[in-house]
Amino acid sequence: MKEIPINIPVIGDEEKKEVIKVLESKILTHKTGSGPYVQKFEEAFRKFVGAKYAVALNSGTSALHAALLSAGIKRGDEVIVPSFTFSATAEAVLLTGATPIFADINPKTYCIDPSQLKELVTKKTKAVIPVHLYGLPSEMNEIREFAEENNLVVIGDAAQAHGAEYRGVKIGNTADIECFSFYATKNITCGEGGMCITNREEYFEKIKMIRSHGEKEPYLTVMIGHNYHLSELSAALGYVQTLKLPKILSRRRENASLFTEELEETEALDVPFVPSYISHAWYLYTLKVKDNRLRDFLFKKLRGEGVGVGKYYEKPLHTIDFFKKRSKIPKELKNTVNVSSRILQLPVHPEVSKEQVLFIAEKVKNFLKKF
Numbered sequence: 001m002k003e004i005p006i007n008i009p010v011i012g013d014e015e016k017k018e019v020i021k022v023l024e025s026k027i028l029t030h031k032t033g034s035g036p037y038v039q040k041f042e043e044a045f046r047k048f049v050g051a052k053y054a055v056a057l058n059s060g061t062s063a064l065h066a067a068l069l070s071a072g073i074k075r076g077d078e079v080i081v082p083s084f085t086f087s088a089t090a091e092a093v094l095l096t097g098a099t100p101i102f103a104d105i106n107p108k109t110y111c112i113d114p115s116q117l118k119e120l121v122t123k124k125t126k127a128v129i130p131v132h133l134y135g136l137p138s139e140m141n142e143i144r145e146f147a148e149e150n151n152l153v154v155i156g157d158a159a160q161a162h163g164a165e166y167r168g169v170k171i172g173n174t175a176d177i178e179c180f181s182f183y184a185t186k187n188i189t190c191g192e193g194g195m196c197i198t199n200r201e202e203y204f205e206k207i208k209m210i211r212s213h214g215e216k217e218p219y220l221t222v223m224i225g226h227n228y229h230l231s232e233l234s235a236a237l238g239y240v241q242t243l244k245l246p247k248i249l250s251r252r253r254e255n256a257s258l259f260t261e262e263l264e265e266t267e268a269l270d271v272p273f274v275p276s277y278i279s280h281a282w283y284l285y286t287l288k289v290k291d292n293r294l295r296d297f298l299f300k301k302l303r304g305e306g307v308g309v310g311k312y313y314e315k316p317l318h319t320i321d322f323f324k325k326r327s328k329i330p331k332e333l334k335n336t337v338n339v340s341s342r343i344l345q346l347p348v349h350p351e352v353s354k355e356q357v358l359f360i361a362e363k364v365k366n367f368l369k370k371f
């Protein structure tokens with residue numbers, strides 16, 4: 001059987017046509033970061049999410065960094081983040097000079113556990129970054145309620161959650177600012193790219209300035225900024241991909257449901273838990289094995305069959321020296337440590353056929369019998 005990657009971009013003639021149009025126009029970028037295709041991409045994605053404002057940037061990491069800066073996060077501040085995430089979540093905090101405070105996760109959803117926020121908050125805490133991990137929204141009602149009581153800004157890390165919904169609300173509208181990534185493996189992609197979505201004009205205006213050298217207007221710097229412009233080539237790709245997102249999501253949902261149907265009776269593992277009020281974006285389909293020795297066994301066996309399985313994130317950030325030295329870990333992160341040795345991801349992207357899902361599920365069941 002041919003290799004099945006864990007994720008692969010879905011690129012068609014529509015993307016090629018738009019990218020060629022950009023090349024022919026010779027407008028490859030814009031001095032404010034707001035060229036014609038960037039505007040088209042922002043408008044399409046903003047409409048999809050149903051929020052007021054969108055700012056496209058050159059990565060999900062720059063989106064998180066710009067969001068934190070726009071909220072005034074700076075040296076001396078503390079920002080609560082889960083340890084069970086990609087490095088960029090905590091890295092963005094460090095880029096502002098603030099300190100990440102690592103929080104534990106709910107062992108069923110793998111997202112930050114809101115019930116321990118009260119033990120982590122101090123006078124220095126200014127923000128919390130819930131990560132909608134694997135495409136499953138965090139418990140935003142509890143998080144926002146806590147944030148309001150404690151005067152914290154909520155910045156959603158939605159890098160993996162294009163199209164996810166929390167209690168009928170699209171991710172993009174569940175925090176003060178939500179940050180998406182369009183890295184090549186994501187549900188939709190620009191190659192590299194990011195977007196900040198907000199319903200607050202003050203954040204929108206600041207993020208636009210941060211994207212472009214802190215300029216209020218061309219050549220008039222009023223604050224510290226960066227060159228976080230997204231190129232017009234990338235924006236053209238992102239624009240077409242946004243139009244395809246509903247179809248991409250429905251294929252991912254079909255594949256995920258089929259895996260769950262095939263594997264939910266399997267004793268040795270748990271299929272993903274999806275609360276009834278949540279619509280999952282299925283960036284990754286995550287199994288959790290009950291006996292942690294099974295994880296690496298299954299990983300090797302499935303790789304041997306050409307299946308691009310993943311172990312995201314087998315090294316939680318609080319266990320990595322670099323982050324350990326620069327963060328605070330006020331509590332033992334038991335669920336994070338436990339879950340990180342048990343999770344295994346299967347490919348559910350649109351190019352995985354029904355036959356391939358059945359083939360992978362069958363292999364999982366057979367390998368488990370052999371263990």
Ligand SMILES: Cc1ncc(COP(=O)(O)O)c(C=O)c1O
Pocket residue numbers: 059060061062085086088089131157159160180181182183192193194
């Ligand atoms: C949870 C999470 N946060 C942040 C990022 C950073 O996004 P980017 O790679 O576009 O900088 C990613 C993806 O790579 C991610 O998965």
